[in-house]
Amino acid sequence: xxxxxxxxxxxxxxxxxxxxxxxxxxxxxxxxxxxxxxxxxxxxxxxxxxxxxxxxxxxxxxxxxxxxxxxxxxxxxxxxxxxxxxxxxxxxxxxxxxxxxxxxxxxxxxxxxxxxxxxxxxxxx
Amino acid sequence: xxxxxxxxxxxxxxxxxxxxxxxxxxxxxxxxxxxxxxxxxxxxxxxxxxxxxxxxxxxxxxxxxxxxxxxxxxxxxxxxxxxxxxxxxxxxxxxxxxxxxxxxxxxxxxxxxxxxxxxxxxxxxxxxxxxxxxxxxxxxxxxxxxxxxxxxxxxxxxxxxxxxxxxxxxxxxxxxxxxxxxxxxxxxxxxxxxxxxxxxxxxxxxxxxxxxxxxxxxxxxxxxxxxxxxxxxxxxxxxxxxxxxxxxxxxxx
Numbered sequence: 001x002x003x004x005x006x007x008x009x010x011x012x013x014x015x016x017x018x019x020x021x022x023x024x025x026x027x028x029x030x031x032x033x034x035x036x037x038x039x040x041x042x043x044x045x046x047x048x049x050x051x052x053x054x055x056x057x058x059x060x061x062x063x064x065x066x067x068x069x070x071x072x073x074x075x076x077x078x079x080x081x082x083x084x085x086x087x088x089x090x091x092x093x094x095x096x097x098x099x100x101x102x103x104x105x106x107x108x109x110x111x112x113x114x115x116x117x118x119x120x121x122x123x124x125x
Numbered sequence: 126x127x128x129x130x131x132x133x134x135x136x137x138x139x140x141x142x143x144x145x146x147x148x149x150x151x152x153x154x155x156x157x158x159x160x161x162x163x164x165x166x167x168x169x170x171x172x173x174x175x176x177x178x179x180x181x182x183x184x185x186x187x188x189x190x191x192x193x194x195x196x197x198x199x200x201x202x203x204x205x206x207x208x209x210x211x212x213x214x215x216x217x218x219x220x221x222x223x224x225x226x227x228x229x230x231x232x233x234x235x236x237x238x239x240x241x242x243x244x245x246x247x248x249x250x251x252x253x254x255x256x257x258x259x260x261x262x263x264x265x266x267x268x269x270x271x272x273x274x275x276x277x278x279x280x281x282x283x284x285x286x287x288x289x290x291x292x293x294x295x296x297x298x299x300x301x302x303x304x305x306x307x308x309x310x311x312x313x314x315x316x317x318x319x320x321x322x323x324x325x326x327x328x329x330x331x332x333x334x335x336x337x338x339x340x341x342x343x344x345x346x347x348x349x350x351x352x353x354x355x356x357x358x359x360x361x362x363x364x365x366x367x368x369x370x371x372x373x374x375x376x377x378x
Contacts, residue, residue, distance in 0.1 A: 043188040046215040
């Protein structure tokens, strides 16, 4: 059977650490989430409101909030309330932090970045 | 008397051994005078020399900037964080204030888990954006400082001063009255060269050096040197030689 071009590309793009592939597909599935993950990796003890984190990352807070909420559902970010104010921070879970670190370090490789971008764009459609 | 040494060459001598425990200590200066460096050094030396874990609370500068700046002096903040001896926390004044005042907040948890004894707040000036009301601002700052003390922390608070040289007009904050010690950093112009001067304006509950010292930021951090000799008007930013003042006052008549 002839190899379909799309299948070949898909297999090529899936060629990465399975844990990172799953992380990209299921958790960092948008560019805003990617920014947030990188921001929390570089500034791991940040704890603030979504408005302030939007300011730190140079994003519109209305666009950032739903992405942040999805990162909470996927366990990357945690939310707590201080006197009724929701405060967001990177999850304390060591495994999550280790995975975030591996993802950001892997992104230094151009080939990995291309694959991650491919999966994010595919996930958007 | 028990002290919390900064470990900064020359500064502890001015402080007669160091800050007093569980006090709030203000370092004020213009941009680039070395406020954050003194703060980082206070925290780093606490960990490296005195086995006291520390926190850095930043309201504007990104933690990654601290990691980078600290590395210039050979201080590996990322490693210290991994070892549980340091946390560089980025937040806003409104969230930090609520956190410090609440029971079981993130800062209290960090203090309990890490055994933190020192904190750098960089900078307290950002509290001024919480309210335009001076009375309310004083109340917010007072409550925040007491919250830090309650947790057993010795705090170093930085404060921005807009003036590069000379006296500043007093901003709305009255924090200088609330803190236990007040360290002023100034640029000084002497013969077309900018020097840095340091003065310990007050230290509640202890005697301290009253002279104006020169200091430099070296590859190892801040080093406080000798006092300015033979000059007056140092804190004006443009000191004059005392001999010139003498000539003007008594000879040119």
